[in-house]
Amino acid sequence: MEGFLASCTSGGCGAKIGAADLHDYLQALPQQHEPNLLVGFNDADDAAVYKISPERALISTIDFFSPMVDDPYTFGTIAAANALSDVYSMGGQPLYALNIVCFPERLPKKALAEMLSGGAAKVQEAGIVLVGGHSIYDHEPKYGLAVTGEIAPDQLIQNHTPEAGDVLILTKALGVSIVLAAARADVGDEQATAAAIASMQRLNKYAAAKFNDFQVHACTDITGFGLLAHSLEMAGTEHTLVIDTAELPILAKAAEFAAEFLVTAGGERNREHVGNQVDLTGITPAMQELLFDPQTSGGLLISVAEKDAALLLAAIQEDDPVARIIGVVNAREQEPIILL
Ligand SMILES: Nc1ncnc2c1ncn2[C@@H]1O[C@H](COP(=O)(O)OP(=O)(O)OP(=O)(O)O)[C@@H](O)[C@H]1O
Ligand SMILES: [Mg+2]
CATH class of the missing domain: 3.30.1330.10 (PurM-like, N-terminal domain)
Known part of the structure; x- marks a missing residue:
């Protein structure tokens, strides 16, 4: 066949x-x-x-x-x-x-x-x-x-309605397309590929089910446009998302493969789209690729009131332990996104 x-x-x-x-x-x-x-x-x-x-x-x-x-x-x-x-x-x-x-x-x-x-x-x-x-x-x-x-x-929770002072939670690890590109090029890692597949199969139902008790102001799923472009949508014109790249959940081996330039056409399209809207100075090339990597069936990016962030994260981590706090929302500064 x-x-x-x-x-x-x-x-x-x-x-x-x-x-x-x-x-x-x-x-x-x-x-x-x-x-x-x-x-x-x-x-x-x-x-x-x-x-x-x-x-x-x-x-x-x-x-x-x-x-x-x-x-x-x-x-x-x-x-x-x-x-x-x-x-x-x-x-x-x-x-x-x-x-x-x-x-x-x-x-x-x-x-x-x-x-x-x-x-x-x-x-x-x-x-x-x-x-x-x-x-x-x-x-x-x-x-x-x-x-x-x-x-x-x-x-209703929209994707562009965060509030200044909110905390950002990401519920799945990045790097799905990079890990699959490595597998397709026959240089992949079996365990990493299995983890990427399990992540894509995971329903976002379980994380979203935890929203009820907390003030979630904005949410979107990270998919084809990658973390940065979806974050730009969330920032809109009124807010700045400050993302700490050291805190991002990342699939095993994805950073390694990204450093070996196992990148995808979709990732390059995302890089072109984001263009100079985000200052990438000081961000390693591998981390940049992860930020642009298209996520098939990626996780939720959640903007939640600061007072609720730790509790919501703990609730989500009961079912999705990979979830992390990845940043905060500020009133609009010069840039829509600041990468630490
Ligand atoms: N061909 C189309 N005609 C009309 N509206 C469209 C078309 N393609 C996309 N859209 C709309 O554009 C907006 C963004 O679409 P997009 O597919 O990027 O969002 P999405 O459904 O959140 O993506 P994903 O499923 O990857 O999370 C949505 O409102 C969608 O309905
Ligand atoms: Mg979506």
Whole structure:
């Protein structure tokens, strides 16, 4: 059988159209005025939010991509975990999901069945139902979910609403694409690859479930644009994120591989997008690569009130011990992001 991964030119969140290009073509779409649309694509947030009653809003999000691993079942679990993540990052609860399937006619149907089983397992772990989908033949396999969730409008957590004085928590380790690039170049490390896969399969449900008792002001999931570009979105125009690079959770071997320039096209796109918005003086080239590395199904970046930070971190670490406090939020200084 032709390898699942070998049939793909690019996989995972690294294949996302760059943030700058996305912004340009979304600008060209007609402006909409719908009072019930609480979050639309103009907000560049993680999901759309549409109010259906004063107490209830639907969260709607869609994500799919090509494989970044060779095993179809594993790919299915990663694609589904990634698709569900945007609901958790908005503070919501998923309700149901639809499968999005593109599959080459030449590949064995067994691989398709395994991919869908992997996705179904994650949907089940999320505690929701799979209600349908759409399937087409395509040159490269692609898989994902369209997920509908819900939230009370006053509980909504956006990606660009941190408050000065907040503390930043990151719930998963960085370096997923770098570790997988090493594996693909046959210079990888088995344990490191397994840890990267386990991280991508991990639902952000468990970390988000801890938000309830604490003042979480902003949250986003770190995906294709990498930590820096997602942090820029969080900083917006009003805040500066101060990130201590020594505190970042990083996958084993990722820094080593980054130092050997096992970088990805997605990472380079992220570097171009961030450009001179962030001063990288004094940051080692390997750390820079980790900051730009596209994360497939990455962790949550959470901006929480300082008084709650230690307790929230401890609660998240009960299930996700890799989570770390990585910085603080200040009122806007000259730069949107300061790297220590
Ligand atoms: N083709 C498109 N048409 C309209 N809106 C789009 C399109 N592609 C992306 N968007 C919107 O742009 C915003 C940012 O999209 P993006 O996919 O980067 O966010 P995301 O879903 O949080 O990413 P990820 O799933 O990797 O976390 C979202 O509001 C999304 O709905
Ligand atoms: Mg997102």
